[in-house]
Amino acid sequence: MINLNAGAPRGPLAEQWSSYKANCKLVNPNNKRKLDIIVVGTGLAGASAAATLGQLGYNVKSFCYQDTPRRAHSIAAQGGINAAKNYQNDGDNVFRLFYDTIKGGDYRARESNVYRLASISPEIIDLCVAQGVPFAREYGGLLANRSFGGTQVSRTFYARGQTGQQLLIGAYSALSRQIAEGTVKLYNRRDVLDIVVIDGKARGVIARNLVTGELERHSAHAVVLASGGYGNVFYLSTNAMGSNVTPAWSAYKKGALFANPCFTQIHPTCIPVHGEFQSKLTLMSESLRNDGRIWVPKEKEDAEQLRQKKIIPEQIHESKRDYYLERRYPAFGNLVPRDVASRAAKERCDEGYGVGTSGRAVFLDFSDSINRLGVEAISARYGNLFQMYERIVDDNPYQTPMMIYPAVHYTMGGLWVDYELMTTVPGLYSIGECNFSDHGANRLGASALMQGLADGYFVLPYTISAYLSNEIHTPAIQTTLPEFHSAIQGVSDRIDQLRNTKGKTSVDHFHKKLGKIMWEYCGMSRSEAGLQSALGMIGELKEEFISDVRVPGGMKEYNPELEKAWRVQDFIELGDLMVRDALQRKESCGGHFREESQTSDGEALRDDEKFAYVAAWQYKGNSAEPAMHREELRFDTVKPSQRSYK
Amino acid sequence: MNFTLKIWRQKNAADKGGLVTYTVGDISADSSFFEMLDQLNQLLIGKGEDPVSFDHDCREGICGTCSLYINGRPHGPLKGTTTCQLHMRSFRNGETIFVEPWRCGAFPVIKDLIVDRSAFDKIIQAGGYVSINSGGIPDANTIAVPKPNADAAFDAAACIGCGACVASCPNASATLFVAAKVSHLALLPQGRVEGERRVRKMVETMDHLGFGNCSNTYACEAECPKEITVANIARMNREFLAAKLFADKEKQVSFSL
Numbered sequence: 082m083i084n085l086n087a088g089a090p091r092g093p094l095a096e097q098w099s100s101y102k103a104n105c106k107l108v109n110p111n112n113k114r115k116l117d118i119i120v121v122g123t124g125l126a127g128a129s130a131a132a133t134l135g136q137l138g139y140n141v142k143s144f145c146y147q148d149t150p151r152r153a154h155s156i157a158a159q160g161g162i163n164a165a166k167n168y169q170n171d172g173d174n175v176f177r178l179f180y181d182t183i184k185g186g187d188y189r190a191r192e193s194n195v196y197r198l199a200s201i202s203p204e205i206i207d208l209c210v211a212q213g214v215p216f217a218r219e220y221g222g223l224l225a226n227r228s229f230g231g232t233q234v235s236r237t238f239y240a241r242g243q244t245g246q247q248l249l250i251g252a253y254s255a256l257s258r259q260i261a262e263g264t265v266k267l268y269n270r271r272d273v274l275d276i277v278v279i280d281g282k283a284r285g286v287i288a289r290n291l292v293t294g295e296l297e298r299h300s301a302h303a304v305v306l307a308s309g310g311y312g313n314v315f316y317l318s319t320n321a322m323g324s325n326v327t328p329a330w331s332a333y334k335k336g337a338l339f340a341n342p343c344f345t346q347i348h349p350t351c352i353p354v355h356g357e358f359q360s361k362l363t364l365m366s367e368s369l370r371n372d373g374r375i376w377v378p379k380e381k382e383d384a385e386q387l388r389q390k391k392i393i394p395e396q397i398h399e400s401k402r403d404y405y406l407e408r409r410y411p412a413f414g415n416l417v418p419r420d421v422a423s424r425a426a427k428e429r430c431d432e433g434y435g436v437g438t439s440g441r442a443v444f445l446d447f448s449d450s451i452n453r454l455g456v457e458a459i460s461a462r463y464g465n466l467f468q469m470y471e472r473i474v475d476d477n478p479y480q481t482p483m484m485i486y487p488a489v490h491y492t493m494g495g496l497w498v499d500y501e502l503m504t505t506v507p508g509l510y511s512i513g514e515c516n517f518s519d520h521g522a523n524r525l526g527a528s529a530l531m532q533g534l535a536d537g538y539f540v541l542p543y544t545i546s547a548y549l550s551n552e553i554h555t556p557a558i559q560t561t562l563p564e565f566h567s568a569i570q571g572v573s574d575r576i577d578q579l580r581n582t583k584g585k586t587s588v589d590h591f592h593k594k595l596g597k598i599m600w601e602y603c604g605m606s607r608s609e610a611g612l613q614s615a616l617g618m619i620g621e622l623k624e625e626f627i628s629d630v631r632v633p634g635g636m637k638e639y640n641p642e643l644e645k646a647w648r649v650q651d652f653i654e655l656g657d658l659m660v661r662d663a664l665q666r667k668e669s670c671g672g673h674f675r676e677e678s679q680t681s682d683g684e685a686l687r688d689d690e691k692f693a694y695v696a697a698w699q700y701k702g703n704s705a706e707p708a709m710h711r712e713e714l715r716f717d718t719v720k721p722s723q724r725s726y727k
Numbered sequence: 728m729n730f731t732l733k734i735w736r737q738k739n740a741a742d743k744g745g746l747v748t749y750t751v752g753d754i755s756a757d758s759s760f761f762e763m764l765d766q767l768n769q770l771l772i773g774k775g776e777d778p779v780s781f782d783h784d785c786r787e788g789i790c791g792t793c794s795l796y797i798n799g800r801p802h803g804p805l806k807g808t809t810t811c812q813l814h815m816r817s818f819r820n821g822e823t824i825f826v827e828p829w830r831c832g833a834f835p836v837i838k839d840l841i842v843d844r845s846a847f848d849k850i851i852q853a854g855g856y857v858s859i860n861s862g863g864i865p866d867a868n869t870i871a872v873p874k875p876n877a878d879a880a881f882d883a884a885a886c887i888g889c890g891a892c893v894a895s896c897p898n899a900s901a902t903l904f905v906a907a908k909v910s911h912l913a914l915l916p917q918g919r920v921e922g923e924r925r926v927r928k929m930v931e932t933m934d935h936l937g938f939g940n941c942s943n944t945y946a947c948e949a950e951c952p953k954e955i956t957v958a959n960i961a962r963m964n965r966e967f968l969a970a971k972l973f974a975d976k977e978k979q980v981s982f983s984l
Contacts, residue, residue: 133861148782149848151888152790168868210867213857213911213918215881222871240881246789247884254856261852269845292837321784355757360765361786469788472805472812475757538861587772589765634777638739639838641780642772 083338085697085712089193089500094718095175098197101500105543106550113138116549117301117557119286121273121328123150125245125530126513127307128252129537135259137542139549142299143256144268144288146323146644151253154309154321155533158245159366161229161237162209162530164202169226173234175199180719181232182528185418186493186521187671187687188721189341189695191714193500194518201535206238208538212251216240230367230418230526237527242366242465248530252537271297272644273328274572276304276335276509279564283335283509286328287568291644294637296572298565300558303508303545306332307537310492310514312345314652314659315604316596318489319351319364325648326655329496329515337504338697338710340497340517342655343663346524346672347605348490349422352473353442362488363473365445365466367526370415370422372450372459373483377434377443379403387436394436394444394482405429413726420523420672420685421726423487427605428683430486437484446482487605491529493520493672494662497697497712501544502536505697508548512536517695522671576636579646584629588645591626592652598622599656603663608676612664619657626653658698658707665709668692689721728754728815731823732767734779737836744836746825756816760803761786761793763815781840788812788952791887794894795840796827801891801950809889809952829890831899833937844890846936847904853932854925855908857918876914883910885953892947892955898939903947905929906963907955913966923970930967 090097090104108116116139120131123145131143147153165178179199183190210216210224216238217225229237240247259265270291277285277300285300311326312318333339350365378384379401386392406425407414417425426443429435436442451459456479460467467478474484496504496511498518503510513533520528602615626649634640669678669685670692678686695712729752737744751767758766761783768778784792793810797803803813818824826840834842884907892903909926912918918925941960948957 129861136860147784147790147792148844149888151848152784152792154785154790157785157787157789166867204864207864207867208859208861211857211859211864211917213880213884213915215877215884215911215915218872218874218877220874222873222877223868243789243885246887247881250884254851255861257848257852258856258858260848267848269848319787321790322786323784356755358755358758358762358766360759360762363787469812472808473814475814475816542861587769589769631772633772633775639780639841642778 083505083699083710085497085695085710087191087193087499087712094192094196097193098200102543106547108546108550108553110138112553114140116140116552117142118303118305118545119144119299119301120305120307121286122153122307122309122513122515123147123253123256124153124155124307124309124513125249125252125533126515126537127305128153128249128256129534130305130307130512130541131265132252132255132259133538133542134545135262135264138264141259141265142268142301143265144271144273144286146270146272146291148270150256150267150269151250153249154324155249155530156246157319157321158530159242159364160368161227161239161244161527162205162248162534163229163236163525163527164206164238164531165199165236166203166206168224169235171234173236177234178202178236182519182525183521183719184724185523185525187523187724188521188689188693188716189344189670189714190519190521192716192718197540198519198532198535201539202531204539205531205534209248209251212254214240214247214251227368232525245530248534252534268299272647273308274647275331275568276328277564277568278335278506279558279562282507284558285560285565287572289572292639294635294640296569298560298569300560300565302549302552302555302558303510305510305512305541305545306496306515307513308515310495311652311655312489312492314595314656315489315599316592317354317359317362317600319348319362322361325651327648327651329511330651330655332496332504332506332509332511334700335506336700337506337509337511338497338699339494339658340695340697341494341522341662342659342698343603343666343673344493344522344671345489346419346491346493347423347487349419349426349487350445350485351488352470353437353484353486354439363469364488364490365470365483365485367419369445369463369466372462373415373445373447374404374449375406375415375422375443375445376402376404377429377436381433384434384436388438388440390438403434410726417726418523419526420674424605424674426487442484442486444482445485447478448482451479491524493517493522493524497695501547502541503544503548510541510545512541522673575647576643579630579632579643579650580636582628582630582632584631586629587631588642588649591622591630592645592649595619595622595649595653595656599659603656603660606674606676607663609664612660615660616657619653619660623653623657626650661707662696662698665696666692687723693721728756728818728820730754730763730818730821733823733825734840735827736779736839739838740835754815756814758815759786760797760810760813760815779840780838783811786811789887791889794829794842794889794891796825796829796894798825801829801894802952807952807954809887829894831893833899833901834890834893844888846938847888847890847901849936850901850905850929850932851908854921854928855912857912858921870916872915880911880914883907883914883955883959886955887953889952891950891952893938895946895950896939897944897946898942900941901933901938902941902960902963903951903955903957905933906959909963909966910959913962922966923973926963926966927970927974
């Protein structure tokens with residue numbers, strides 16, 4: 082059993098981070114420029130880390146699979162970023178943000194990390210404003226806030242519905258400045274396919290140049306993974322098409338533990354699936370639930386008529402509508418947390434009350450708000466979202482209710498990291514969505530952007546110096562070392578294998594099949610029997626992939642099918658681990674709903690006695706079962722309570 | 728729906744390339760343009776042919792990865808829409824659709840419909856930022872910014888760097904792209920400080936990279952998927968002129984010392 086010690090400083094929560102910073106070993110500026118750091122990914126976490134490390138004087142190599150760092154998927158985040166600024170004088174402070182995050186995460190996150198996150202949040206806003214991020218402002222010229230995701234304070238900063246885009250452009254600009262100054266070297270259109278470990282320490286990566294197909298060796302004194310989440314294991318998700326688990330998965334196979342893989346977030350307000358050839362799902366900001374009311378028909382006959390388009394929603398009389406969230410959760414109504422809203426929608430559709438041609442959709446109706454506030458007020462708040470909806474669905478939400486359905490959006494699980502954000506492999510760090518650390522079993526709205534930037538701008542640049550201060554005598558790592566040879570050989574063999582299978586079935590076919598298994602058995606609701614059968618199905622799929630995949634094109638050329646094949650193979654293996662993780666967690670918590678663990682009225686039932694731990698999985702070889710290790714969670718400051726939104 | 732597609736195929740940067748005709752059937756009107764191309768690629772893979780390569784990622788109109796001239800227009804027929812947000816209901820059943828990559832010397836073709844837009848990154852590296860480090864920053868509300876300025880800065884900052892402005896311009900000019908960044912930062916007090924230096928360096932870099940000059944056709948504004956206006960170009964020109972005057976003054980001062 083590996084002893085998983087987070088290594089948080091002793092002392093009261095509120096003093097831990099300042100005491101860490103006061104005692105942390107530093108690296109002299111003369112030595113910094115002799116130290117190389119690889120950063121994989123250029124989203125909010127990766128770009129902010131690479132830029133900051135470059136400013137400090139380290140030699141940074143930044144990798145992204147996109148054609149430019151500015152396109153990383155953080156760009157798609159809409160809603161906003163939380164910060165305990167208390168600009169609205171509504172009683173917010175660091176402790177409250179910490180408490181909300183721990184509670185929202187259903188008591189499955191580490192107190193020390195979350196407190197640090199909350200305490201850093203105000204600095205993020207200061208920095209982003211100074212970079213020129215055009216946050217929303219009041220007429221007085223000061224920053225505006227909104228309430229988000231059912232919190233009782235207004236602490237969310239936003240830039241219309243494009244907060245992620247504006248924050249990423251800020252980080253990308255900072256990164257561009259360092260590239261111009263020569264402290265960061267950019268490697269775009271690269272897939273990082275393996276991590277090189279020498280004498281137990283992370284010392285480099287093997288990357289494939291996606292344009293030429295060349296395999297490259299890159300060495301460094303430390304490697305930082307900021308490669309994002311793994312939501313695309315479900316095939317359909319709100320992630321970008323290229324989002325993948327590959328760098329994190331290769332870290333797992335090189336000894337980094339993978340924590341809580343089954344914790345995935347299903348977002349309640351996405352545009353429903355239209356058909357078999359759908360390639361991705363589009364999120365509609367959660368802020369819509371502030372003014373929209375969610376309903377389905379009370380009568381199954383009405384739902385059937387709607388599905389067949391024999392009637393339109395406006396024909397259903399008020400008394401025949403079931404506003405099921407308001408009915409079940411009178412205190413929070415339509416503003417219940419994401420996991421609760423998603424499960425409730427699934428429950429109604431499973432019972433046969435779903436609408437839309439597929440029967441997998443519910444209404445989000447703005448007619449009451451439009452009557453109360455007027456079209457203009459609603460258009461000022463949601464105009465761009467309504468437009469986006471109309472473009473995709475061809476329905477006008479001012480006239481007829483929107484249709485929404487839950488979709489995979491974020492993954493709370495990821496590489497296990499300690500207080501310093503280092504994985505179990507020395508010198509290998511993981512930041513942003515790629516790690517597991519701050520959101521427990523459920524992430525609150527507007528907290529992903531906060532975590533990505535906190536890790537990249539303000540945490541990693543300190544904690545990595547603790548490690549690198551012991552590396553100042555290590556000369557530049559040579560890429561001619563045998564470990565690089567064997568890593569590159571392994572990558573090249575696997576590529577040959579994929580290309581030489583010459584089967585009959587395309588990569589997409591396998592990905593879709595995997596997605597269906599994961600969505601059905603490891604999605605919004607999970608059961609022992611379902612997970613057991615999923616395990617078998619994934620095993621078969623893995624074999625089928627190896628014997629029957631068809632990857633056209635060559636290795637030494639631009640070959641998107643080859644990129645996909647590698648990623649999907651990793652996703653299949655990850656799917657297996659997620660199911661195992663869901664199986665062992667026989668409680669319901671956050672985004673993980675176990676059917677065997679619910680209250681008499683069908684609400685999630687957490688089990689703190691048995692499951693107040695982080696499950697961290699260790700790779701034991703391709704044919705062996707992975708081993709699970711536990712990091713017990715201690716709640717010294719916040720006493721766990723059962724969430725109730727009734 | 729059924730379509731005839733005439734798609735630009737080009738093996739690599741050195742290949743001459745040419746249009747190849749394909750037909751696709753059984754396409755849902757609700758499919759996006761890329762989902763239609765996905766279907767074509769599945770057919771090609773099934774037949775053992777090389778699928779069509781195209782750039783795409785978020786498929787929700789924000790990352791700026793997608794490109795394509797569709798029937799001669801950047802991002803296709805709809806105003807204010809990226810290719811990934813274009814749906815097949817915007818085309819007539821049975822229509823012949825021409826699909827080509829961006830055509831501009833500064834954006835060389837990599838393969839099929841994919842071009843290299845790293846010239847845009849180089850322009851940003853020349854000065855599209857505020858020169859500050861991550862730390863020691865005063866409170867965000869220390870400087871009030873008039874709401875109209877903040878809103879106008881946002882409008883300019885909404886650029887997704889897709890390159891449609893260059894693709895639509897008869898001179899292949901990147902002026903709207905540069906103007907959007909210059910405006911975004913010039914409108915905010917935080918970006919004002921190095922405004923002169925920024926506009927000079929960014930314009931200089933754009934010229935060096937082989938983009939053409941602006942001759943005010945405004946095709947860029949018409950085709951920009953984020954509807955960035957040419958008012959930003961006027962603002963950049965004013966900034967540029969002022970910067971030149973300022974630079975001369977600076978020289979005189981240093982001479983007199």
